[in-house]
Amino acid sequence: MSAVTLGYDVSPLGEGVPFGATVSGLTLAQLSDSQVRQALYDLWIDKGVLLFRGGESSPQMQLELSRCFGELEPHPFPESRSEGNPDLVKIKFYPDDGSYYEINGELRGGWLPWHSDLIYTHRINHGGILRPVQLPSTLGMTGFLCQIAAYDRLPQPLRERIEGLHAVYEVQVDFSGCPFTDAGDVRLMRLANSGTEIEKRRFTYPRVIHPMVFTQQETGRKVLNVSPTFAIGIYEEGGPEGEELLREVVRHCTDAALSYFHDWQPGDMVLWDNWxxxxxxTGVPPDETRVMERTTITGDYALGRRLGLDGPIADFDV
Known part of the structure; x- marks a missing residue:
């Protein structure tokens, strides 16, 4: 059954974007239809990123729409949860609170480098829906990169070299210290109040490993499973050779030709497959305000492991 028959429209995410789709005209009432829910789920698995525009947009719609794709779970850091609803994460920057950085000479509040959510845990959430609450007057875009397209563009020798290898991840709060983000000259100017609280206990979270390549179960497509942020090395290849290999992989997985940057409009909601x-x-000028709310759609692709806690794994040293 087509999307039009089900009562909404589907179109490309953007001109030349090798992934994603735009869903227009979706209403809360339509989500009670099991055929609509299944069609949206199938579209998500196929396209990876869905922009919902020109339909209903509210916290209730965001939560119910998220449940079409899986159960919801609270963020592991209580400081990140939205007031009054643990199923929503508040992502915020205010002129007087929020992390901001100097990036290649420019000040940006709420800047986040390329990453997968919760990659520093052994159970990566399957996805999330992001909705704007208060938008800035400039900047504040969210970028997306397809890691299936990234794998398809890898040179064959590099594919063969990383098959079976695992990247090591740990919780990081100050993104200026991430060794593999490849963002240029980055300096932390102020850490958010919530980040300060998380920093106090971040070393209580064990390091984890995830395979650098895995196969999408529903389609058989290969996924380049590397998050530049939170990565600290390759488990099987420590030292300079492993570091250079990881940097080479990061250069491929952050290829600008594979990216889509979403310029938010009021009422937009964006869903992405975090796997x-x-x-x-991109962040905002430090005198601007940007507030977003995100759901966390649970899941477990069952390939992550906690170092030292899930079996006899040798010590990793970087």
Whole structure:
């Protein structure tokens, strides 16, 4: 059954974008139809990123729409949860609160480099829906990269070299210290109040490993499973050779030709498959305000492991 028959429209995400789709005219009432829910789920698995525009947009719609794609779970850091609803994460920058950085000479508040959500845990959430609450007057875009397209563009020798290898991840709060983000000259100017609280206990979270390549179960497509942010090395290849290999892979998975940057409009909601998509935030000038809310759609692709806690794994040293 087509999307039009089900009562909404589907179109490309953007001209020349090798992934994603735009869903227009979706209403809360339509989500009670099991055929609509299944069609949206199938579209998500196929396209990776869905922009919902020109339909209903509210916290209730965001939560119910998210449940079409899986159960919801609270963010592991209580400081990140929205007031009054643990199923919503508040992503915020205010002139007087929020992390901001100097990036290649420019000040950006709420900047986030390319990453996968919760990659620093052994159970990566399957996705999330992001909705704007208060938008800035300039910047504040969210970028997305398709890691299926990134794998398809890898040279064959590099594909063979990373098959079976695992990247190591740990919780990081100050993104200026991430060794593989490849963002240029980055300096932390102020850490958010919530980040300060998380920093106090971040070393209580064990390091984890995830395969650098895995196969999407529903389609058989290969996914380049590398998050530049939170990565600290390759488990099987420590030292300079492993570091250079990881940097080479990052250069491919952050190829600008594979990216889509979403310029938010009021009422937009964006869903992404966190297992096959990287995302980032461009940030805003430090005198601007940007407030977003995101759901966390649970899941477990069952390939992540906690170092030292899920079996006899040798110590990793970087």
């Amino acid at each position: 096959r998509t990287l995302h980032c935030a």
